[in-house]
Amino acid sequence: MHKYVLKRLILMVPIILGVIFIVFTITSLTPGDPGRMMLGMTASQEAVDKLNEELGFNDPYVVRFAKYLGNIVRGDFGKSYKNNQPVFDEIFARFPTTLKLALASITVTILIGIPLGVLAAVRQYSKLDMISTVSALFIAAVPSFWLALVCILAFSLHLGWFPPNGIGSIAHYVMPTFTLSVVYAASILRMTRTTMLESIRQDYVRTARGKGATPAQVIWRHALKNALLPVVTSMGMSFGGLLGGAVVIEQVFGMPGLGTLLINAIKMKDIPQVMAITIFLATLFCTIMLLVDILYAFIDPRIKARYTS
Amino acid sequence: MTSKTANWEFSEELFEEYKKKSQIAEVWRRLKKSKTAMLGLFVLTTIILLALFADLIRNYQSMAIEQNIMNRLQSPNSTHWFGTDAQGRDLFARVIHGARISLLLGFSCTAISVFVGLILGSVAGYFGGKIDGVIMRILDSIMSIPAILLSLAIVAVLGQSIPNLIIAMTVAYVPGFARIVRASVLTVIGNEYIEAAKASGLGTFRIISKYVLPNAFGPIIVEITMSVASVIKAVAGLSFIGLGIIPPTPEWGAMLSESREFMRYNPYLVLYPGLAIVLTSLSLNLLGDGLRDALDPRLKD
Numbered sequence: 161m162h163k164y165v166l167k168r169l170i171l172m173v174p175i176i177l178g179v180i181f182i183v184f185t186i187t188s189l190t191p192g193d194p195g196r197m198m199l200g201m202t203a204s205q206e207a208v209d210k211l212n213e214e215l216g217f218n219d220p221y222v223v224r225f226a227k228y229l230g231n232i233v234r235g236d237f238g239k240s241y242k243n244n245q246p247v248f249d250e251i252f253a254r255f256p257t258t259l260k261l262a263l264a265s266i267t268v269t270i271l272i273g274i275p276l277g278v279l280a281a282v283r284q285y286s287k288l289d290m291i292s293t294v295s296a297l298f299i300a301a302v303p304s305f306w307l308a309l310v311c312i313l314a315f316s317l318h319l320g321w322f323p324p325n326g327i328g329s330i331a332h333y334v335m336p337t338f339t340l341s342v343v344y345a346a347s348i349l350r351m352t353r354t355t356m357l358e359s360i361r362q363d364y365v366r367t368a369r370g371k372g373a374t375p376a377q378v379i380w381r382h383a384l385k386n387a388l389l390p391v392v393t394s395m396g397m398s399f400g401g402l403l404g405g406a407v408v409i410e411q412v413f414g415m416p417g418l419g420t421l422l423i424n425a426i427k428m429k430d431i432p433q434v435m436a437i438t439i440f441l442a443t444l445f446c447t448i449m450l451l452v453d454i455l456y457a458f459i460d461p462r463i464k465a466r467y468t469s
Numbered sequence: 470m471t472s473k474t475a476n477w478e479f480s481e482e483l484f485e486e487y488k489k490k491s492q493i494a495e496v497w498r499r500l501k502k503s504k505t506a507m508l509g510l511f512v513l514t515t516i517i518l519l520a521l522f523a524d525l526i527r528n529y530q531s532m533a534i535e536q537n538i539m540n541r542l543q544s545p546n547s548t549h550w551f552g553t554d555a556q557g558r559d560l561f562a563r564v565i566h567g568a569r570i571s572l573l574l575g576f577s578c579t580a581i582s583v584f585v586g587l588i589l590g591s592v593a594g595y596f597g598g599k600i601d602g603v604i605m606r607i608l609d610s611i612m613s614i615p616a617i618l619l620s621l622a623i624v625a626v627l628g629q630s631i632p633n634l635i636i637a638m639t640v641a642y643v644p645g646f647a648r649i650v651r652a653s654v655l656t657v658i659g660n661e662y663i664e665a666a667k668a669s670g671l672g673t674f675r676i677i678s679k680y681v682l683p684n685a686f687g688p689i690i691v692e693i694t695m696s697v698a699s700v701i702k703a704v705a706g707l708s709f710i711g712l713g714i715i716p717p718t719p720e721w722g723a724m725l726s727e728s729r730e731f732m733r734y735n736p737y738l739v740l741y742p743g744l745a746i747v748l749t750s751l752s753l754n755l756l757g758d759g760l761r762d763a764l765d766p767r768l769k770d
Contacts, residue, residue, distance in 0.1 A: 175609055175613055178611075179610045179613055179614055181610070182607070182610055182611060182614070182619075183614070186622055186626055187622070189626055228569065290657070297755070297758075298747075300754060301746075301748075301750040301751035301754055302746075302747050303706060303722075303743075303746055303747075304749075305705075305709050305725070306705075306739070306746060306747070309725060309729065309732065309739050313733070313736055317733045390583055400613075400615045401615060403615050404615030404616060404617035404618050405708075408706050408709065411710045422618075422621065423621075423710055423711075423712070425625075425713075426622075426625035427711075429625070430623075434622055434625055436623075437618075438614060438618050438619075438622050441615065442613050442614040442615070442616055442618070445615060448612050449613070
């Protein structure tokens, strides 16, 4: 098992390097003038040129990339153009909000998607199946920010049940979590239904039934366990989408998370901040996928067996 | 002798063409059986027609762009079917002209992504080895950045404009297509007919385009429909947070963002642009689902 985890960890390194390379390459295309961004419009041209030279913005691309990478290894992602503070200060201040939103959303996604998917498969062509499949299809087409607007309109402005923006209490998280998770819940539902439909027709399910297991045992222990593998991967992928989706949803509900930080940084052309947030979220996503792969090995005895011998 | 060869080649081409036609006819016959796919196709066609003839239905300049404060915030009525917005512009005109932009962006980004994906995927799959390794690692890295973040970063750097938006979307969508193509290439690469084509001295480009890529056709068609829907939603999302299409250009996401402050007393302002996004992407998803079943040889009756 250790060997497997180690192998996956090592495989993560080139991916993260690749992410840094891509983000760096994209941002080095900026036509903007970093010295000008920092000193403002009133500074003299000489001062701007001097700062650009000092900070190495006139170096060739490869040299700059090597320097950036070197700094990252030492934990230095640069300073924000806006307030001249290390970019990660702000990221750590904002991250808890985004993390809470993402964790709540993935939990709701799983709690809605998997049980409904299983029930839809077990009672194929029943009313429950029809309703959940059709609504899943419909919800998959709804953009989350529009759903958020409709929720604000209905539940905040008209019914007054939930606050339309801010993060003061749990009530503040209800609508953002709902709007963010419902789309992914729909896709998990569809996926669980498909894999369950395959799984309940397998021989081992017939065997389980034959040896006298109760229907509930057969479905939740024997069939679901085998149907879950692709769903787990899909959940990992959803988490990446959730992190991206949170950027927009935070904006709609005025939550001071990483998403709002990123959008403000983009609007102010605060490039080091944009780079750091993007690399941070991508690394987080890679780590989640790594955890998913390890989880996979625990669920799937075939992978475990290959590495324990 | 020469005339005989020419004759033989001619008939082979005819046969190829016949085969291609019958395949498409077969897929169409199976697609027609799915009611949901036909519904999707019907809705999509209606939206495309509305977008194509938008200029004839409602004038762009006078109805969708020019402000007319006298008419502001009218509820839907017989002259303004979807009502008017805070600047007094006809919402119906803006929604159908918005369809134009969304569909154009959806299809063009997807087309470019497919093209680049075809090249990268087939090169990676066909040559394998180091080339494959390098291409796939880069694509993996791109895929580990959530799509919307990547697009945001690109738009942030290049500046806000429609061509830059297309670049931003394309970079995010290429890896998916490249992966599909590579997978299809890998499934056929070991077959004897590829060996035979190589032995008969055909060029690499010809082998890939004539013998390898047609196998990727099915999955790519399905992915295209899904990807158009996804690009449309992503562009709307970017415009909504103010980093996509810039007002007063009528784009659905930008329209939703503009109407936010007026939605309490004029809910139709957020209703219609939103429904436009939902209907477009729903119809594409329905069509994609239907195509997936129609193209799946295992489901052949």
